Amino acid sequence: MTEPILAGRGVVKRYGEVVALAGVDISIRPGEVIAIVGPSGSGKSTLLHVLAGILPADDGEVFLGTQAITRLTETERSKLRRTAFGFVFQSGMLVAELTAEENVALPLLLAGAPREKGIAAAREWLVRLGLGGLAGRRPGEVSGGQLQRMAIARALAHRPRVIFADEPTGALDTRTGEETITALLTVAQETNAAVVIVTHDESVARRAQRVIEMRDGRIAVRAAV
Numbered sequence: 153m154t155e156p157i158l159a160g161r162g163v164v165k166r167y168g169e170v171v172a173l174a175g176v177d178i179s180i181r182p183g184e185v186i187a188i189v190g191p192s193g194s195g196k197s198t199l200l201h202v203l204a205g206i207l208p209a210d211d212g213e214v215f216l217g218t219q220a221i222t223r224l225t226e227t228e229r230s231k232l233r234r235t236a237f238g239f240v241f242q243s244g245m246l247v248a249e250l251t252a253e254e255n256v257a258l259p260l261l262l263a264g265a266p267r268e269k270g271i272a273a274a275r276e277w278l279v280r281l282g283l284g285g286l287a288g289r290r291p292g293e294v295s296g297g298q299l300q301r302m303a304i305a306r307a308l309a310h311r312p313r314v315i316f317a318d319e320p321t322g323a324l325d326t327r328t329g330e331e332t333i334t335a336l337l338t339v340a341q342e343t344n345a346a347v348v349i350v351t352h353d354e355s356v357a358r359r360a361q362r363v364i365e366m367r368d369g370r371i372a373v374r375a376a377v
Contacts, residue, residue, distance in 0.1 A: 155217075157182045157346050158203060158314050162212035165198050165369075172198040174369040175212065180314070183344040185337060187357040190366035196350045197318055199366065203348065204237055204316045205229035216313070234263050238307030238345070240336065242319040246291040246302060252278060253287040256305045263310060270309075277305040281335055297328035304336050308343065315340055317349045321356055333359055 156179040165173040172195045180186055188196040201207040203214055205221045208229075214221040216236060221229060238259075239245075246255045256274035261267060278287050281301045291299055300320060307315050317336065321329030333356055340347050349356060357363050365373035 154181045156180055156215070157217060158348075159215045160199075160203060160209075160212065161215070163199070163202055163209050163214060164211035165195075165202055165207060166210050171369050173202065173209075176369070176371055178203070178364065178371065180346050180348060182313070182346055183341065184362065185340070185347045185360045186349070187360035187363045188348065188350045188366060189352070189357050189363060190372070194366040195369040196366045198369075200316055200318055200348060200350050204239070204314075205233055234259055235310065236313045238310070238312035238315040240300070240303045240307050240315065240317040240320045242322040246299065246306070248291050251288050251290055252283065252294070252302050252305075255291070255302060256309050259306060259310045273309050274305065277309050277339075278302070280339060281305050295328075296324050297332060300324065300328075300332045301335055304332070304339065308339055308345070311343055312345055314346045314348065317347065317351075319351060320349065321351070321353055326355070329353065330355065 158180040160176055160178045163173050163176040176199060188199060190196045198207065202209050209222050221232065224232065253271055253274040256277055257270035260270035260273055275287055278284055281304060283298060283301055286294055286298060320336065321332055324332060337347065337359060349360060351357055363375045364371055
């Protein structure tokens with residue numbers, strides 16, 4: 153069996169007296185699509201943020217391959233997020249003052265790529281996601297679906313090993329949401345990136361290879377789709 157690209161072992165996260173994650177074990181293989189579902193407050197977004205190195209775990213370990221993310225400094229985790237991970241959030245979280253191509257190129261530029269190379273890669277990804285004609289537009293000048301496709305292009309431009317998507321269709325209508333998920337999973341499959349999606353949308357969860365249900369900071373159900 154393929155070794156996990158990302159794994160959590162006994163992961164604990166607390167917010168004061170509240171235990172958001174109570175010893176979670178999870179393994180994700182390269183190219184695998186996992187949906188994390190559960191009621192509000194169940195710990196699903198916290199799990200995503202800890203796996204991505206955005207939040208430090210209070211106990212347990214998170215590994216990217218054989219590298220222990222939980223043993224890295226914040227500076228080292230920040231560098232890892234720029235190079236190994238891609239992110240798609242509900243609101244897109246693009247920089248309003250930058251054009252589409254500048255937003256998509258941003259992870260590459262922050263990682264030290266020459267501007268010309270970063271912009272060229274951004275334009276290529278925008279074309280692949282059907283946004284070639286919008287390279288010079290700013291986030292406020294496009295539709296919600298186009299905004300999320302820009303966010304997907306940004307998440308993929310540096311060819312990450314894992315893509316994290318937190319409610320990526322939450323602000324979209326049903327048809328646009330389906331188109332957005334299709335675009336995300338299609339291009340992720342091309343690069344063999346693992347995808348971790350937190351969602352309340354059952355139609356999105358059905359697109360995953362595995363569904364993990366969180367309750368009270370623990371994994372309650374692990375189901376193949």
